[in-house]
Amino acid sequence: MMPxxxxxxxxxxxxxxxxxxxxxxxxxLGTQLDDILGHFDKLSTVDVEGVEPMAHAHRVxxxxxxxxxxxxxxxxEVLTKMTPEQRDNQVVVPxxxx
Amino acid sequence: MSDLHFKTISELSALxxxxxxxxxxxxxxxxxxxxxxxxxxKAFLSxxxxxxxxxxxxxxxxxxxxxxxxxxxxxxxxxKDTLAxxxxxxxxxxxxxxxxxSPFDATCIVxxxxxxxxxxxxxxxxxxxxxxSTENSAYQTTANPWDLDTIPGGSSGGSxxxxxxxxxxxxxxxxxxxxIRQPAALCGVVGMKPTYGLISRYGLVAFASSLDQVGPFxxxxxxxxxxxxxxxxxxxxxxxxxxxxxxxxxxxxxxxxKGPWKLGVPREFFGEGIDPEVKANIEKAIDWYKxxxxxxxxxxxxxxxxxxxxxYIVATAEASSNLARFDGVRYTHRSEEAKDALTLFTKSxxxxxxxxxxxxxxxxxxxxxxxxxDAYYLRAQKVRRLILGDFETAFEQVDAIxxxxxxxxxxxxxxxxxxxxxxxxxDIYTISVNLAGLPxxxxxxxxxxxxxxxxxxxxxxAFGEADMFAVANAFEKAHDYAQQTPKL
Numbered sequence: 001m002m003p004x005x006x007x008x009x010x011x012x013x014x015x016x017x018x019x020x021x022x023x024x025x026x027x028x029l030g031t032q033l034d035d036i037l038g039h040f041d042k043l044s045t046v047d048v049e050g051v052e053p054m055a056h057a058h059r060v061x062x063x064x065x066x067x068x069x070x071x072x073x074x075x076x077e078v079l080t081k082m083t084p085e086q087r088d089n090q091v092v093v094p095x096x097x098x
Numbered sequence: 099m100s101d102l103h104f105k106t107i108s109e110l111s112a113l114x115x116x117x118x119x120x121x122x123x124x125x126x127x128x129x130x131x132x133x134x135x136x137x138x139x140k141a142f143l144s145x146x147x148x149x150x151x152x153x154x155x156x157x158x159x160x161x162x163x164x165x166x167x168x169x170x171x172x173x174x175x176x177x178k179d180t181l182a183x184x185x186x187x188x189x190x191x192x193x194x195x196x197x198x199x200s201p202f203d204a205t206c207i208v209x210x211x212x213x214x215x216x217x218x219x220x221x222x223x224x225x226x227x228x229x230x231s232t233e234n235s236a237y238q239t240t241a242n243p244w245d246l247d248t249i250p251g252g253s254s255g256g257s258x259x260x261x262x263x264x265x266x267x268x269x270x271x272x273x274x275x276x277x278i279r280q281p282a283a284l285c286g287v288v289g290m291k292p293t294y295g296l297i298s299r300y301g302l303v304a305f306a307s308s309l310d311q312v313g314p315f316x317x318x319x320x321x322x323x324x325x326x327x328x329x330x331x332x333x334x335x336x337x338x339x340x341x342x343x344x345x346x347x348x349x350x351x352x353x354x355x356k357g358p359w360k361l362g363v364p365r366e367f368f369g370e371g372i373d374p375e376v377k378a379n380i381e382k383a384i385d386w387y388k389x390x391x392x393x394x395x396x397x398x399x400x401x402x403x404x405x406x407x408x409x410y411i412v413a414t415a416e417a418s419s420n421l422a423r424f425d426g427v428r429y430t431h432r433s434e435e436a437k438d439a440l441t442l443f444t445k446s447x448x449x450x451x452x453x454x455x456x457x458x459x460x461x462x463x464x465x466x467x468x469x470x471x472d473a474y475y476l477r478a479q480k481v482r483r484l485i486l487g488d489f490e491t492a493f494e495q496v497d498a499i500x501x502x503x504x505x506x507x508x509x510x511x512x513x514x515x516x517x518x519x520x521x522x523x524x525d526i527y528t529i530s531v532n533l534a535g536l537p538x539x540x541x542x543x544x545x546x547x548x549x550x551x552x553x554x555x556x557x558x559x560a561f562g563e564a565d566m567f568a569v570a571n572a573f574e575k576a577h578d579y580a581q582q583t584p585k586l
Contacts, residue, residue, distance in 0.1 A: 019444060019460070021448060082198060093427055094437055096439040
C-alpha cells in the first residue's frame with residue numbers, strides 16, 4: 001500500500017539520481033512533489049489483483065536481431081568531437097581513481 | 099491565403115506538378131515569412147536558409163529532369179528539436195546539449211529526404227519534451243500566434259506555432275502524453291500521433307520509450323495522411339517499431355471511406371475541469387456527426403481519472419532511466435566544478451537540466467526506488483493495462499472515439515509555471531491514448547468567443563489510422579476552421 005502521507009526524502013533520491021540540487025531547489029521540489037504524490041493516492045483505490053503489469057503497448061516478446069552485418073560506422077574524430085574534452089581520439093575525464 | 103506559405107502539401111504538390119511554382123519559390127516564401135513573424139512567435143531555435151534553399155534547388159532539378167519523387171518533393175517541413183538531423187544542432191531545448199550537433203539523420207528524416215522533402219529549421223519545445231506549454235525551453239518561450247500573450251501548448255509548441263504562423267508547410271513533433279495533439283488544438287492546426295511502433299523512434303531523443311511517438315502537424319487531415327505514409331515502417335534500428343498492419347494507403351482511404359460510422363463518446367471526458375466553451379464546441383461537433391447519419395454511442399472509459407497518475411509514474415520512471423546518459427562525460431554539458439567521478443555527474447546534471455526535468459528525474463527515481471517500486475511503478479503498470487482494457491471494450495462497439503483534445507483553450511503565459519500539478523492535468527484527455535498505444539488526431543473544431551482555437555480529438559483502434567483519418571477528414575472538409583489564419 002501507499003505510505004500514509006507521501007513524502008520524498010529529496011537528499012536520498014537526488015543522490016540516487018546523481019543530481020546536484022541547491023537548497024532552494026530542494027525546498028521547492030520537496031513541496032511540489034509531495035503534492036503530486038498526494039494526487040497519485042487515487043491509484044491505491046483500484047483493485048489490481050491478478051492484473052498483469054503492462055510495460056509495452058503491444059504484446060511483443062523477445063526480439064531477435066536479424067543478422068548483424070558489419071556496416072559503415074563513424075570515424076573516431078566525428079564522435080570524439082562532441083565530447084567536452086578529448087585527446088588522441090579518446091574522451092578525457094577528471095581523475096576517477098585515487 | 100494566396101501566399102504559398104499558407105498552402106497545403108496537396109495544393110503545393112499540384113502546383114509543382116503543373117509547373118506553376120517551384121520548390122525554391124515555396125521555400126523562399128517560408129523563409130521570408132519566418133523572417134517577418136518569428137520575432138513575435140519565436141517558434142524556431144535555429145534555421146538554416148542556405149541549406150533549405152540548396153535542398154529546394156535539388157528538388158527543382160529532379161523535377162526538371164523528369165524524376166519527381168512524389169507529393170512531398172520540394173515541400174519545406176520544420177523539425178522539432180528532439181529529432182536528429184545530420185549536421186544540425188540537436189539540443190532538445192536544453193542547456194545540457196547546448197553544443198551538440200547530430201552526426202546522423204533520424205529514420206523519419208531519412209524517409210522524408212527519400213520522399214524529397216526540404217528539411218527546415220529546428221523548432222522550440224519544452225526541454226526534453228517535458229511540459230505542456232513550451233515554457234520549459236532553456237532558450238526561449240514560444241507564443242501562440244492567435245494571441246501572443248498565451249502559450250502555444252507543448253511540448254511540441256514550436257511545431258504547432260510555426261504551422262499557425264505560416265512558417266512551414268508541415269512540421270514534425272513528438273507525442274509522449276499529448277505533445278502533438280494538445281499544441282495542435284491550441285494553435286488551430288491538425289496534429290496526429292500514430293499507433294505506437296508505426297514510426298521508428300531511431301534518432302528521437304528518448305523521454306519515455308514505451309510512450310514516445312513521432313507524428314505530423316499539418317493544415318489538413320489529407321496532408322497528415324501523406325506524411326504518415328512517407329514515414330511509417332519497421333526499422334531495424336528500432337526494435338519497438340512494428341511492420342504496418344491493415345490499410346496503410348491513407349490518402350486512398352480518405353477518398354473511399356465516407357461513413358457513416360459508429361462513434362463513441364466517453365462520458366468521463368465531459369465532467370469536472372472542462373471549460374464550458376470547449377464542452378459546448380465539442381458537443382456541437384458530435385451533433386454534426388449525428389446529422390451526417392453517424393450513430394453516437396455513449397461509452398465509458400472507467401479508469402480515465404487514473405490516467406494522469408499512471409502516466410506521470412510510468413513516464414518519469416522511464417525518463418529517469420533514459421536521461422541517465424546525460425552524464426557530463428560524452429556529448430553533454432560538463433561542469434567546471436567537476437573534480438572527480440561523482441561531481442562530474444552530479445554537478446554537470448545539476449547545471450545542465452532545468453526545473454521540470456529535475457522534477458521528473460527525482461519523481462521517476464523515487465517511484466523506482468527500493469520500498470516504493472511496488473506501490474507506485476508496478477501498480478501503475480497494472481492500472482495501465484486496465485486503461486487499455488477500457489479502450490478494447492469500447493472498440494468492440496465503435497469505429498472511433500470523439501473527445502475534446504484539451505480541457506481548456508490556450509492559457510496565459512506564466513499562469514501555471516509554479517503549479518506543476520495543474521500543468522499535468524492539461525494532458526488529461528490525451529495521455530490515456532499514449533498509455534494504450536493507440537492512434538489519435540486533433541482537428542480544428544472552432545474558436546472561443548475571444549478567438550482562441552479549439553480541437554476535436556478522434557481516437558482510432560490500434561493500426562486503425564485509415565478509419566481515424568477518414569472520420570477526422572469528414573469533419574474538417576465540412577468546416578472552414580482549418581483554413582483560418584491568425585492576424586500577426
